[in-house]
Every structure is written in structure tokens, then in C-alpha cells.
Amino acid sequence: MSHSYPRIAALKTAAQFEAHVTAIGATLPFDVQVQPAPDSPLAAAIETSAGRAGNRFSILPMEGWDGTTDGRPTDLTRRRWQRFGESGAKLIWGGEAFAVRHDGRANPNQLCLGPTSEADLVQLREDLFRGHRGAGLETGDLVVGLQLTHSGRYARPDPDKQPRPLAAYPHPVLDRRVSPDRPVPLLSDDDLDDLSARLVQAAALAQRAGFTFVDIKHCHGYLGHELLSARTREGRFGGDFVGRTRLLRQTVEGIRRDAPGLAIGVRLSAFDTTPFRKGEDEVGEPEAVQADYAYAFGRWDGTAALPDLSDTRAFLTLLTELGVDLVCLSAGSPYYNPHIQRPATFPPSDGYLPPEDPLMSVARQIAVTAALKQDFPTLRIVGSAYSYLQEWLPNVGQAVVRTGGADFIGLGRMVLSYPEMPLDVLRGQALKRKSICRTFSDCTTGPRNGLVSGCFPLDPFYTAHPDHARLKAAKAGA
Structure with missing residues (x-):
């Protein structure tokens, strides 16, 4: 069947893995031998605006579903953060997707700005540092940030778990998915001014809690990302590139004013494509013509060619001008085209089977990240989509860093099943096969x-x- 692809676990040798990558027409950097520290490229320290990171592994931000209904962490949240620390990764990108307004929570148990947030974040950061020390590691080269978010169209903030979407502009496909019976409410310019003020408030709070950077989230179809494609929106926050990046620029200005010295990062969906839906045989199919899709920021047309990165390059140029050097690259959205963003063999219950070998999706993200790193050498760039590589993640990750394709290898799902993978790789220990994320x-x-x-x-x-x-x-x- 069209969705039956070889499982990574069945590719037992480096030669088998490389032969399969070649057979599907993909290209992936690959080192047959993975070096332990201190000689490994993955073990090299690197300077960032948020501090010196002691190695090239990064933990990607999570959207937790285990906080309280009033937005506070629980013991489950604290356990996850402690395991982030135990991982040995030296750049903790965001740790958590932290909503800055109640109406921007993607689920009713997401962490959210509130009266106890500062004390809660102090505790979470200490849990993470305790985990790091418990793994026998120094904390002086551990860089920890907090991801700040508003979920926009994908808000489900209340205990009834019903969608409460708030959009930047009307969308012919996505609107009917989240609100089939009535128009999706649009955020006003005043709403976005308020949101910017909340982002600044949360950033200052994170700085007081000991974080050295915040991520102003612009990925995965959430509000910051959606604004980047708001070409049809009227008012100050839409239309041309200046309007579509106003939330970012206004927020950076406010953070520089109210939290001087706090570094700023941006997690960005570097490219996007039409929403997909479950089609014949449950395989994903585009819900609009990819070549005509007018709502993407960094449009990929579904061909073998790389996406059009002109939007993305303009945005990264702006970040450089704003003095933002921390960038974490992803793609698309887990809500409407997860196969390009989070490659997996097995879809979630509401998803679709991959319409391409997931290794193609991995290779695309790695190639896009490398192209952008080449164009913006001063940015500190974290790459994503590595978990699907499973056993071969260290081989590809080491080759990517060695060849300058990214500065950090980002780990998301893998950390939930196998948090200590970075430590095992750097210490030259055999991978724990039974712990490896199988997507x-x-x-x-x-x-x-x-x-x-x-x-x-x-x-x-x-x-x-x-x-x-x-x-x-x-x-x-x-």
C-alpha cells in the first residue's frame, strides 16, 4: 500500500539506512562513526546571546497537558522538567509552551500567566537544574529559556475542552475545521496590542525567575505564525511585511525596555503548505491545490524542490536587525499538515497516514535548516524533526553539526521516552533500544x-x- 514504508528499526546497519535514504531520493548528512566527547562535534560549546551552551543538544518546547485548570504546574510537569535536566542537553528551548493569556491556552491544562507564575517558574527551573546536577553535570553552561505563546485559532482554554478559536484573518479551510457552524472571531488590533503587553510582562517575569531567554513563538499555526501570513488582514497587524511582523517588533521593543539583558529567541515554521486531510486508505491528501495555496508563510508546493524561502529569509533578516540570534526552525502545523512537521510512522488518533516516506519529511526540514544556516551564519539555529531517525539520530545529528547545517540538534518526542539520549551519545554508550521513540x-x-x-x-x-x-x-x- 502507498503508506507502507520500511520502519527505521528494521534498518539494522548504517549501510542499510544509507541505501534506503538513497532509494527514496532523499539526501541526509550521515556519519558512520559517532564520536564521544570531547572530540564529537556534538560536544562543542557555543556562545549565544543567552549564555554559553556546553553542547549541541537542545530540548524542544512541549505543550503540557498536565498543569492545573488555573495554569499552574503539577508534579507531572515538574517530573518532565527534571528529566529535561537529566538529559544532558545544554540548551533548553522553552521547556514549556507558556500561554500569556487564558484565551490563548491550547488546552485547559496548559501553563498560563497568573498570580503565582513567578514562583512556579522558579520551582520548575530549579527542578530542571536539580536533574542536571543529579546526572553529574555542571550548570554553568546550561542555557534555559521559556516559550511564550498564544494559540489563536487553536485555543481550547476551558475545562469543557471545546474550541474557542481566535484568528488573525479568515481562512477558507481552517475556519470550517475549528468552527463549522459560525465565523471564527478575529482578534482586533487592540487585542494584539494587549497580547504584546502580556508577552512583555511574561518575559520580565521569566527573567526574574532566572531564565536567560524567552521564545516569542511563531510556529505551528499558532497566532504568531498565523500573523506572518495575514496578507489579507486590514489594520496595523496585517497586509505588508511590516504589518505582519508588527507583533514581533513591538514585543521585542517592550522586552528590551522592561527586561534589559534578557535574550530573545523565535521558534519559526520555516515553511508551510496546504492543510491535509485523511483520504483514501487513510493516507493524507492536500485539501487545496498546493501550487495555488495563498495562505502559507514559506510555501512548499508539494514537489521534490525545496520550499520557497523568500518569506523566511526576510524574517530572519529582520531578526538579525533586531539583535535576535536564537532561532529554532520547524515546519507547518501539527493540526493541519503534521507529516511535514513531525514525521511519524503511526499517526495520532485524529491524524492520517503519511503520504510520503517520513524520512523525506525529515530530510526536507534538515535541508531547509542547512540552507538558512548558510545564509545566516551569525544566527544560532536549532533544527527539528530528528526523533523519527531513531537509532540513526546521533549519526545524522553529528554530521549536520559537523558540516554547519545547524548549531543545535533539537529533541522533542524522543525526550519523553529517552531523556538521557544526549548523555549516552556524548559518553560513548550504546543506545538503549527499548527506550527509543518509535513515533x-x-x-x-x-x-x-x-x-x-x-x-x-x-x-x-x-x-x-x-x-x-x-x-x-x-x-x-x-
């Missing part, structure tokens, strides 16, 4: 069914959690 997508299916965040198949803590049985029942029902 079962239960860490997405669970939250989509109102359950907590975690790796239910591979983390014994979550295998024993009551939500594991609920997840099995939900999947059986689906």
Missing part, C-alpha cells in the same frame, strides 16, 4: 483525548499511569 504518537493521541502528556508505550511511569488504560479504551473506540 507511535500516543504522546499526541493521549492529550487529544483529554489525557496527560507522556510516553505511554515506553516510559514505565506512564505505562503504569491510570491514563494509559483510558488511552487504550479511546484508541479502541476510535
Whole structure:
């Protein structure tokens, strides 16, 4: 069948992996031998505006589903942060997607700005540092930031878990998905001024809590990302490039004023394409003509060629002018085209089977990131989409850093099942095969069914959690 691709775990040797990459017409940097520290490219320290990072592994930000309904962390949140620290990665990008307004929460258990946030963030940061020290590591070269977000069209802030979308502009495909019966409310320019003020407030709070940078999130279809394609929006925050980047520029200016010395980063979807839906045989198919899709920022037309990165280059030029050097690159959105963003063999319960070998999706992100790093050598760039590589993640990651294709290798899902992978790689230890993320997508299916965040198949803590049985029942029902 068209969606049946070889599993990475079945590619037992480097030669088999490289032969498969060649057979599908992809190109991936690859080192047959993975070097331990101190000689490994992955072990090299690097200076950033937020501090000196002691190696080239980065933990990507998570959207937790295990906070309280009033936006505070729980013991499950604290455990996750401690494991981020235990990972050995020296750049913690965001740790958590932290909503700066209640109406911007993507789920009713997401962390959110509130009266106790400063003390809560102090505690989470200390949990992370304690995990790092517990792994026998120094903390002087550990760089920790907080991702600030508003979920916009994908807001589900209330305990009833119903969509409460707030959009930047009308969208003919996405509007009917999130609000089939009524128009999606549009945020006014005054709303966006208020949002910018909240972002600045949260940034100053994060600085007081000990974080050395904040990420002003511009990825995955959330509000910051959506504004970048708001060409049809009228008013100060839409239309031309100046309007579409006003939220970023206004927020950076406010942070420089109210939190001097705090570094700023941006996680960006470097390219996008039409929304996909489940088609024949449950394989994803485009819901609009990719070549005509007018709502992408960095449009990929679905061909073998790389996406059109002119939008992206203009944005990275702006970041350089603003003195922002921390950039974490991703692609698309987990809500409407997850295969280009988060390659996986097994889709979440509400997803579709991959319409291309997921290795193609990985290779595309790595190639785009390398092209942008070449054009913007002074930026400190984190690459994403590595978890699908599984056993071969260290081989590809080392080659990418060695050849200058990115400064950091970002780990997302992998950290839920195998947080200590970076330490094992740097210490020259064999990978723990039974802990390697196999992209079962239960860490997405669970939250989509109102359950907590975690790796239910591979983390014994979550295998024993009551939500594991609920997840099995939900999947059986689906």
C-alpha cells in the first residue's frame, strides 16, 4: 500500500539506512562513526546571546497537558522538567509552551500567566537544574529559556475542552475545521496590542525567575505564525511585511525596555503548505491545490524542490536587525499538515497516514535548516524533526553539526521516552533500544483525548499511569 514504508528499526546497519535514504531520493548528512566527547562535534560549546551552551543538544518546547485548570504546574510537569535536566542537553528551548493569556491556552491544562507564575517558574527551573546536577553535570553552561505563546485559532482554554478559536484573518479551510457552524472571531488590533503587553510582562517575569531567554513563538499555526501570513488582514497587524511582523517588533521593543539583558529567541515554521486531510486508505491528501495555496508563510508546493524561502529569509533578516540570534526552525502545523512537521510512522488518533516516506519529511526540514544556516551564519539555529531517525539520530545529528547545517540538534518526542539520549551519545554508550521513540504518537493521541502528556508505550511511569488504560479504551473506540 502507498503508506507502507520500511520502519527505521528494521534498518539494522548504517549501510542499510544509507541505501534506503538513497532509494527514496532523499539526501541526509550521515556519519558512520559517532564520536564521544570531547572530540564529537556534538560536544562543542557555543556562545549565544543567552549564555554559553556546553553542547549541541537542545530540548524542544512541549505543550503540557498536565498543569492545573488555573495554569499552574503539577508534579507531572515538574517530573518532565527534571528529566529535561537529566538529559544532558545544554540548551533548553522553552521547556514549556507558556500561554500569556487564558484565551490563548491550547488546552485547559496548559501553563498560563497568573498570580503565582513567578514562583512556579522558579520551582520548575530549579527542578530542571536539580536533574542536571543529579546526572553529574555542571550548570554553568546550561542555557534555559521559556516559550511564550498564544494559540489563536487553536485555543481550547476551558475545562469543557471545546474550541474557542481566535484568528488573525479568515481562512477558507481552517475556519470550517475549528468552527463549522459560525465565523471564527478575529482578534482586533487592540487585542494584539494587549497580547504584546502580556508577552512583555511574561518575559520580565521569566527573567526574574532566572531564565536567560524567552521564545516569542511563531510556529505551528499558532497566532504568531498565523500573523506572518495575514496578507489579507486590514489594520496595523496585517497586509505588508511590516504589518505582519508588527507583533514581533513591538514585543521585542517592550522586552528590551522592561527586561534589559534578557535574550530573545523565535521558534519559526520555516515553511508551510496546504492543510491535509485523511483520504483514501487513510493516507493524507492536500485539501487545496498546493501550487495555488495563498495562505502559507514559506510555501512548499508539494514537489521534490525545496520550499520557497523568500518569506523566511526576510524574517530572519529582520531578526538579525533586531539583535535576535536564537532561532529554532520547524515546519507547518501539527493540526493541519503534521507529516511535514513531525514525521511519524503511526499517526495520532485524529491524524492520517503519511503520504510520503517520513524520512523525506525529515530530510526536507534538515535541508531547509542547512540552507538558512548558510545564509545566516551569525544566527544560532536549532533544527527539528530528528526523533523519527531513531537509532540513526546521533549519526545524522553529528554530521549536520559537523558540516554547519545547524548549531543545535533539537529533541522533542524522543525526550519523553529517552531523556538521557544526549548523555549516552556524548559518553560513548550504546543506545538503549527499548527506550527509543518509535513515533507511535500516543504522546499526541493521549492529550487529544483529554489525557496527560507522556510516553505511554515506553516510559514505565506512564505505562503504569491510570491514563494509559483510558488511552487504550479511546484508541479502541476510535
